[in-house]
Amino acid sequence: MGSRLFTSLWASQLVRQLLPTLTFTTRRQSLTLCGFAQSLNYPGHLVKLLNTLVPADFRAAVTWPVRRFYACTFINCFGFGLILSLFVVYLHNVRGFSEGFATLLLAVSSVVGLATAPLWGTFIDRFGPVRVSLVSSVLDAGALVYWAFVHTSLEAFIAALMLAVVGGAGWGPGTVLMARLVAEEHRQRAFGVNFMLVNLGIGFGGLVSASVVDLHHPGTFEVLYVANAFIMLVGAALFFTLLSYGGPVNEHHDDPKLRDEGWREVLADRRLVRYVVAAVCLMLGGYGAIDTGLSLFVVNNLHVSVHSIGIIFFFNTSTIVLAQLSMLNRIEGHSRARILALVGVCWFVFWVILASALALPKFLAIASICVAMVVFAIGEIMFQPVGNAMVNEMAPEHLRGRYNAAGSFAWGVSGTLTPALTSIYFSFHFGNWWPIGTGVTALVGSAMMLNLRRSLSAKEDGRVAVA
Incomplete structure (x- = not known):
């Protein structure tokens, strides 16, 4: 998820999509907003649309704890959006370090985060996701404040390692807690809604960041990093209210084998x-390559203005926010393995369109990439809920933290390998072939x-309703 441009359209659309999931509760009755819409004489087709996007059984599953979880997601991702993609720019343009030092530190951070992920998975199983998330958030906030005021290479190295170690926890605590908060039959949809809120939060954070950050005023970067630290602590405090749902699993302690x-x-x-x-192959042909090389390819190979990158990512993220709920309905009950295979096909099509843009005039090239980003987004809104649901269907409860840590391994590997792979293409002047090579990886x-x-049961593959 690179630098993305957002408008208030997403907020209004999200409110319309999430109306059915919110519930006003009094002492005598619980009135869903679908019924509320009817009471206000909203057109019947609008009420029908709301019921279609968010089925009644899922609305009932979105209990108060789930809503608090979703609020935490939005709050944390808003803070993350404030600093997304500023790592190298902050080190090189603001603190004056070389590009080589900045990119090397980024690669080292990826490796450290990858190496510490298994340890965090073990902590989640032993102490519970909420306690682990609270500790990691507090440490992360402290590291962000320290990072905001680094001036020497040693300080930058220490701060980056601190952020990497804490970042090894990743989405693990939240994924484990969500798997506990909702019933098995609703997990896939719950993960999908969460992914939509991730993008919405990052988007609004990015919009605020773009209006604040100024390369000629280092203090603006410091403000953003400190603000993210504060917001993270706010999200952690809200997350801690879910402690009763996110403690350690102790039932298996009576069984010596377990x-x-x-x-x-x-x-x-x-x-x-x-x-x-x-998943590693999909990520190498998807997120990892997008984050590492898309901007470079657009500017250096297509010779398109850097300002067009924001427009390109607008189409990607707006598609995620607007289409996520509808897509969840379409994939429900279908083979998860086949859906994930379709993700790779979508991403291959994206790379083919990107390669084809080399033969187009600049305006058509930009237009074609915008269309391609919509296709890529369709793959994203299938990959996120389905992948998480599949891993958690495989996982026994007492090992769920470790399973999710292993499932997120693909993110760490792709973040570590794609910079090197992309560098090989562009360093040896094969940049025009980079999209096709990356697309083939997605097909693999x-x-x-x-x-x-063939190794999954019908239940694990999502082909049968969970009783």
Whole structure:
């Protein structure tokens, strides 16, 4: 998710889409906003649309704890949006470090985050997702404040390592808690709504950041990093109110066999291992490459203005926010492995369109990339809910933290490998072939996901309703 341009259109559309999920409760009755819309004489087709986008059974599953969870997601991602994509710019343009030092530090941070992820997964299983999230958020906030005022290479290195170690927790605590807050049959939809709020929060944060940040005033960067630290603590305080739902799992302690289980059993699960390998290929042909090389390709190979990048990402993120709920209805009950394979196909189509833009005039090239970003977004809104639901369907409760840490391994690997792979293409003047090579990687991931389907039960693959 690179630098994205947002408008208030998304906020109004999100309110219209989420109306059914909110509930006004009095002592005598619970009145959903669908009924509220009817009481205000809204057109019947609007009420029908609301009921279609968010089915009644899912609205009932969006309890008060789930709403608090969603509020935490938006708050934290708004703060993250304030500083997204500022890492290298902050070090090089503001603090005066070389580009080589900045990119090297970014790569080292990715490796450290990847190496610490298994440890965080173990902590989640042992202490519960809420406590782990609280500790990681407090440490992250402290590291952000320190990072905001670094002036020497040693200070930058220490701060980056602190952020990387804490960042190893990733989305793990939240994913585990969401799996506990909603019933199995609603997890896929719940993860999808959460992903929509992730993008909305980052988008609004990015909009605020764009209006504040100024390369000629280093203080603006300091304000953004400190603001993110404060917002993170606010989100952590709200998240802590869910402690009763996110404690450690103790039931397995009475069983000697289950009590001794750990990463050995997780890595012995061939379904999970095959999923992670396939997801790595998808990510190398998806998010990782987008974040690492798209801006470089657009500016240097298509010779398009850097200002067009914001417009391009606008189409991507607006598609996610506007289409997520509808897509969740379309994929419900279908094979998760096949849906993930379709993700790879969507991303391959994206890269083909991007490569084709080389032969187009600048205006048409920009237009074609905007269309391509819509296609890429369609893959995103399938990948996020389906991948998380599949991993959590495989996971036994007492190992859920470790399973989710392993499932997120693809993010760390792609974040570590794609800068090197992208550098090879552009350093040896094969940049025009970068889109096709990356797209083929996504197709390999698709083939591996289809092969994974044979190892999954119908329930794990999402082909049957969960009782």
